[in-house]
Amino acid sequence: MRFAFRFQMPDLAEARRKAPMTRFRWWMPVVLATLCAAAYANTFRVPFIFDDFFTIVNNPSIRRLWPLSDVTATTFPALWGRPLLGLTLKINYALGGYSVVGYHLFNLVVHLLNAMLAFGVLRRTLVNFPKLNAARQETTWLAFAVAALWMLHPLATESVTYVTQRTELLMGLFLLSTLYCFIRGIESPHPTIWFGLAVIACTLGMGAKEVMVVTPLLILVYDYVFGASSLRATFRSHAALYTGLAASWIALAALQLTTNLQWKSGLDVSPTGCWDYLAMQCGVLTHYLRLAAWPSGLVLDYSDWPRTIPFSSLLPRALLLLFLLVASLWAIRQRRWWGFWGAWFFLLLAPSSSLLPLPTEPAAERRMYLPLLAIMAVTLEAAWRVSCGIWMRFNWPPTNARARLQTAIAVALALALGVTTFRRNAQYRTAQSIWADVVAQRPHSARGETNLALALIDEGKTAEAIPHFLVALRLDPNEPIIRNDYATALLAIGQIDEAIAQFQETLRRAPDYAPARKSLGLITQHQFRTELEHSQTALAAHPDDPAAHVSFAQLLADMGRRDEAITHYQQALRLDPNNASAHYNLANLLAEYGRDDQALSHYSAAARLTPNDTRIQINLGNLFLKQARWDKAIAAYTEALRVDPTAFEAHNNIAIALANRGDLAQATAHFREVARLKPDDPDIHRELAEVLDRQGLHNEAQHESSEAQRLTLAPSPN
Numbered sequence: 001m002r003f004a005f006r007f008q009m010p011d012l013a014e015a016r017r018k019a020p021m022t023r024f025r026w027w028m029p030v031v032l033a034t035l036c037a038a039a040y041a042n043t044f045r046v047p048f049i050f051d052d053f054f055t056i057v058n059n060p061s062i063r064r065l066w067p068l069s070d071v072t073a074t075t076f077p078a079l080w081g082r083p084l085l086g087l088t089l090k091i092n093y094a095l096g097g098y099s100v101v102g103y104h105l106f107n108l109v110v111h112l113l114n115a116m117l118a119f120g121v122l123r124r125t126l127v128n129f130p131k132l133n134a135a136r137q138e139t140t141w142l143a144f145a146v147a148a149l150w151m152l153h154p155l156a157t158e159s160v161t162y163v164t165q166r167t168e169l170l171m172g173l174f175l176l177s178t179l180y181c182f183i184r185g186i187e188s189p190h191p192t193i194w195f196g197l198a199v200i201a202c203t204l205g206m207g208a209k210e211v212m213v214v215t216p217l218l219i220l221v222y223d224y225v226f227g228a229s230s231l232r233a234t235f236r237s238h239a240a241l242y243t244g245l246a247a248s249w250i251a252l253a254a255l256q257l258t259t260n261l262q263w264k265s266g267l268d269v270s271p272t273g274c275w276d277y278l279a280m281q282c283g284v285l286t287h288y289l290r291l292a293a294w295p296s297g298l299v300l301d302y303s304d305w306p307r308t309i310p311f312s313s314l315l316p317r318a319l320l321l322l323f324l325l326v327a328s329l330w331a332i333r334q335r336r337w338w339g340f341w342g343a344w345f346f347l348l349l350a351p352s353s354s355l356l357p358l359p360t361e362p363a364a365e366r367r368m369y370l371p372l373l374a375i376m377a378v379t380l381e382a383a384w385r386v387s388c389g390i391w392m393r394f395n396w397p398p399t400n401a402r403a404r405l406q407t408a409i410a411v412a413l414a415l416a417l418g419v420t421t422f423r424r425n426a427q428y429r430t431a432q433s434i435w436a437d438v439v440a441q442r443p444h445s446a447r448g449e450t451n452l453a454l455a456l457i458d459e460g461k462t463a464e465a466i467p468h469f470l471v472a473l474r475l476d477p478n479e480p481i482i483r484n485d486y487a488t489a490l491l492a493i494g495q496i497d498e499a500i501a502q503f504q505e506t507l508r509r510a511p512d513y514a515p516a517r518k519s520l521g522l523i524t525q526h527q528f529r530t531e532l533e534h535s536q537t538a539l540a541a542h543p544d545d546p547a548a549h550v551s552f553a554q555l556l557a558d559m560g561r562r563d564e565a566i567t568h569y570q571q572a573l574r575l576d577p578n579n580a581s582a583h584y585n586l587a588n589l590l591a592e593y594g595r596d597d598q599a600l601s602h603y604s605a606a607a608r609l610t611p612n613d614t615r616i617q618i619n620l621g622n623l624f625l626k627q628a629r630w631d632k633a634i635a636a637y638t639e640a641l642r643v644d645p646t647a648f649e650a651h652n653n654i655a656i657a658l659a660n661r662g663d664l665a666q667a668t669a670h671f672r673e674v675a676r677l678k679p680d681d682p683d684i685h686r687e688l689a690e691v692l693d694r695q696g697l698h699n700e701a702q703h704e705s706s707e708a709q710r711l712t713l714a715p716s717p718n
Contacts, residue, residue: 170205206255
């Protein structure tokens with residue numbers, strides 16, 4: 001197959017002799033890496049926030065590297081149809097457990113790789129585009145400046161610093177890789193390998209995020225604008241490539257068929273109609289453009305974005321976007337360089353900012369991660385072209401001074417953006433700080449107020465959380481989660497009557513809300529009130545009795561007053577260091593707070609004092625399993641099984657630990673025992689099938705897979 005393209009590739013040796021600035025410099029990736037590390041140096045201790053708790057902390061599927069088939073096995077939609085996200089989280093967990101450093105390092109490395117790919121795409125495009133021949137000696141600097149400033153722009157912080165949003169980074173990695181491989185293919189006299197890599201990258205990217213669907217269209221636009229002589233020639237010369245790229249849509253469709261398509265499209269849960277949503281997105285898109293030009297007022301959550309926009313405000317925004325869209329289409333038709341970047345901007349934002357409503361997030365800054373590159377490229381290239389025209393017309397400043405001036409401007413912009421990014425990342429230092437920023441910038445955000453209140457509770461500031469719950473309820477009185485959390489907070493500070501009233505109001509507005517019904521059932525039985533009075537009386541009468549402190553601490557923990565409970569458990573241990581119950585219950589609370597090392601110490605003490613308590617050994621093993629300390633976890637579970645050979649959780653988790661350690665035969669034995677204890681659980685048969693398959697026992701694996709499928713499809717018992 002012949003591969004024709006529109007322009008003749010220049011002789012590389014001649015190009016380097018005439019225009020040395022086009023050569024790749026070894027220090028350029030070093031500078032990019034240094035700038036990236038400096039701008040994001042304060043992110044490695046940023047805690048998990050918001051969706052991270054669903055995708056990482058409370059997602060059991062990432063706690064074992066194998067089987068890979070369960071990478072999207074969660075009820076949380078952010079992982080549905082995105083196996084690459086689940087796979088990278090599995091790898092992070094296998095290497096470092098819940099240590100946030102590894103997760104942030106992964107995000108930063110991918111962001112840096114994207115910047116380098118962007119540099120490669122821009123440089124090769126600028127060098128090869130024939131209309132740039134007059135000033136080709138400066139194109140490498142221009143490409144480097146665009147890549148560096150895009151990398152440092154604070155609008156990218158949400159995608160990099162917020163761990164779960166690595167979906168944008170992964171999609172960017174594979175989309176830019178697809179484009180880069182395509183460009184290398186049209187340059188090469190033997191393009192088959194490069195085009196094959198482009199198809200592979202495109203297919204893999206479909207498992208990162210659904211927006212990857214536009215990649216084949218972007219390649220087509222690029223090819224048409226910069227490549228073949230006509231659209232027909234484009235398809236004819238690269239027929240095999242476009243067939244492969246189109247085939248990647250099959251992979252995307254297969255992934256999406258495993259999800260709730262109506263939920264993901266927003267059609268079954270959104271009160272906003274398609275056309276109303278499109279009108280709303282006019283405001284969202286112009287807001288994105290403003291943030292790209294002047295990145296102040298960045299915010300994590302836009303759940304309070306107005307669902308309706310006055311016509312007087314809608315009209316100018318719609319006209320601006322229509323003008324940009326029409327201009328981009330005209331530029332593509334005329335094969336102008338900026339037409340491709342217009343297509344890049346609109347196509348990448350089309351899935352989230354067109355007719356399909358996304359009810360929980362009408363706007364999100366992370367969606368601008370890749371579209372921002374188009375804005376930076378057009379802005380800097382247009383400024384460079386204008387400045388070149390002025391300098392050539394007036395022959396001022398001289399060439400050497402011009403280079404110094406360009407460098408000074410680029411350095412100043414890089415410093416400004418880098419400092420702004422660093423300051424933005426500082427707002428992510430705690431859950432409280434980032435949600436306080438949301439509340440400050442979006443004072444009508446019920447979700448922001450609620451999450452700020454929950455962050456305060458996690459820091460032991462329950463009383464300070466109450467006013468934020470009240471504001472959230474004023475903004476959204478019908479949301480049961482907010483009112484239930486408010487009632488729980490009231491209970492934690494001892495306002496039992498008011499807590500009962502709020503639980504009752506929650507059930508009046510949402511009769512099927514189970515958490516409120518359960519909490520109300522406990523309170524209305526006077527369990528907490530009566531026991532609290534008795535425990536306080538007993539503690540006052542015997543302040544040096546460790547059992548009184550343990551009893552009071554347990555009641556406080558049940559009421560959600562965990563910090564006070566920890567204090568009393570610690571007091572009990574000061575009075576009696578060998579109190580196993582205090583060690584065990586204190587370890588449970590510390591584990592909830594993520595203070596794993598302290599929790600391990602107390603679990604170990606409890607296990608030493610009561611070696612025949614299966615629950616203690618299992619909890620100890622679970623904490624080792626969470627930290628990927630397989631040998632320690634196996635030892636704890638083995639001890640639990642010595643006491644109770646039928647302990648289901650011990651068999652299941654020791655099988656997981658053994659499989660991760662590579663002891664597949666022993667893991668299989670435990671999975672078989674788990675299947676015997678719970679024969680009607682399809683997940684157990686599925687896990688057993690995966691381990692059997694890894695050992696080459698394919699017939700047995702097929703039998704277990706069939707059993708899992710049968711149980712999955714079986715009707716639920718009445």
